[in-house]
Amino acid sequence: MIERINIATAQEQTFNLAYGDKTYKFSLSYNDFQAYWIMDITLNDLPVLTGIPMIEGINAFKGLEYIGVGSFYLIDTTPDSTIALDVKQDLGDRLALIRNA
Numbered sequence: 735m736i737e738r739i740n741i742a743t744a745q746e747q748t749f750n751l752a753y754g755d756k757t758y759k760f761s762l763s764y765n766d767f768q769a770y771w772i773m774d775i776t777l778n779d780l781p782v783l784t785g786i787p788m789i790e791g792i793n794a795f796k797g798l799e800y801i802g803v804g805s806f807y808l809i810d811t812t813p814d815s816t817i818a819l820d821v822k823q824d825l826g827d828r829l830a831l832i833r834n835a
Contacts, residue, residue: 804835
């Protein structure tokens with residue numbers, strides 16, 4: 735099932751997603767030095783995965799299927815725009831977080 739995760743625009747944030755009887759906490763923060771968003775995942779306040787780079791158009795969880803949370807992508811919803819994508823400012827607006835569970 736493919737779904738767009740509703741997230742706030744251009745800010746660090748956390749959100750919860752349920753998988754079966756488990757609820758994972760996902761955190762997004764921006765790495766200014768590398769110029770990309772980073773995702774951390776916790777379960778019961780214990781780290782599951784940390785420091786996952788979120789690069790536009792690339793499955794951030796490729797090779798990590800064993801944790802069972804599906805695929806996550808940042809997708810430019812207006813790829814034909816003549817205005818350059820601002821990865822930091824466009825998160826949650828033009829840059830959508832997509833999950834394929």
